[in-house]
Amino acid sequence: MRRPFIGGNWKMFLDAAEGKRLAEELVDVTKDVKDRDIMICPAFPLLQVVSRTVKGSGLFVGSQNMYYENEGAFTGEVSARMLQSVGCSHVIIGHSERRHIFHEKNDLIQKKVAAALQAGLKPVLCVGELLDEREAGKTETVVREQVDEGLKGVAAKELENIVIAYEPVWAIGTGKTATPEDADGVHSFIRTLVADLYGAHVSEALRIIYGGSVKPDNVDGLMTMENIDGALVGGASLNSESFTRIIKYQT
Numbered sequence: 001m002r003r004p005f006i007g008g009n010w011k012m013f014l015d016a017a018e019g020k021r022l023a024e025e026l027v028d029v030t031k032d033v034k035d036r037d038i039m040i041c042p043a044f045p046l047l048q049v050v051s052r053t054v055k056g057s058g059l060f061v062g063s064q065n066m067y068y069e070n071e072g073a074f075t076g077e078v079s080a081r082m083l084q085s086v087g088c089s090h091v092i093i094g095h096s097e098r099r100h101i102f103h104e105k106n107d108l109i110q111k112k113v114a115a116a117l118q119a120g121l122k123p124v125l126c127v128g129e130l131l132d133e134r135e136a137g138k139t140e141t142v143v144r145e146q147v148d149e150g151l152k153g154v155a156a157k158e159l160e161n162i163v164i165a166y167e168p169v170w171a172i173g174t175g176k177t178a179t180p181e182d183a184d185g186v187h188s189f190i191r192t193l194v195a196d197l198y199g200a201h202v203s204e205a206l207r208i209i210y211g212g213s214v215k216p217d218n219v220d221g222l223m224t225m226e227n228i229d230g231a232l233v234g235g236a237s238l239n240s241e242s243f244t245r246i247i248k249y250q251t
């Protein structure tokens with residue numbers, strides 16, 4: 001039985017005061033939730049205040065990005081160690097907005113995954129196809145390459161510290177969600193890929209979460225699917241009421 005994982009990606013929203021308030025509300029409303037992992041990912045300047053706010057609550061704090069070097073002259077970048085020093089346990093890597101707005105390629109993403117693991121940060125590796133790739137029937141080709149490349153050099157034992165998020169790009173922020181069956185099909189494809197790479201045992205334990213317009217009114221259906229182990233939520237994670245409803249999904 002895989003432990004469900006629900007992440008909130010705040011993207012470039014909320015200032016420090018707003019982030020602190022939302023974190024306080026989430027601590028309060030999730031007190032009784034013990035059977036799933038919950039992660040929130042504020043923007044860099046909010047990480048420390050949010051980490052302090054959720055300390056002791058069991059909520060995890062993740063970053064939305066990182067760089068793979070330990071330190072150096074890399075203006076504007078942050079390292080895994082810096083993120084840990086402000087309370088992060090997780091890091092989103094290869095989010096589609098990083099891939100498509102900031103042109104991050106699989107080889108860079110692979111280096112980030114390796115550096116995060118090396119430092120003891122848990123990567124949430126995002127994969128997913130563009131609309132034209134889906135329409136051209138290339139979903140599996142694209143996802144296979146992103147998974148293969150993203151996990152290159154990762155040892156089987158390290159997979160327990162990774163979550164894969166399948167986020168079809170056409171469903172992010174658009175209000176269009178993949179149907180539970182479509183999403184589950186790709187999740188099952190990813191699980192097979194991981195089984196080929198690492199064996200069935202490892203792939204059965206891997207959490208594969210879905211992202212792309214997850215909302216209170218569609219989360220229950222998604223979470224009934226066999227291969228959907230959680231959600232990565234953007235817009236609906238910015239409000240404690242909607243995010244709480246997602247965290248407390250019912251199947």
Ligand code: PGA
Nearest residue numbers: 172173212213233234235
């Ligand atoms: P969305 O974003 O829920 O607003 O579609 C999801 C994501 O980008 O992780």
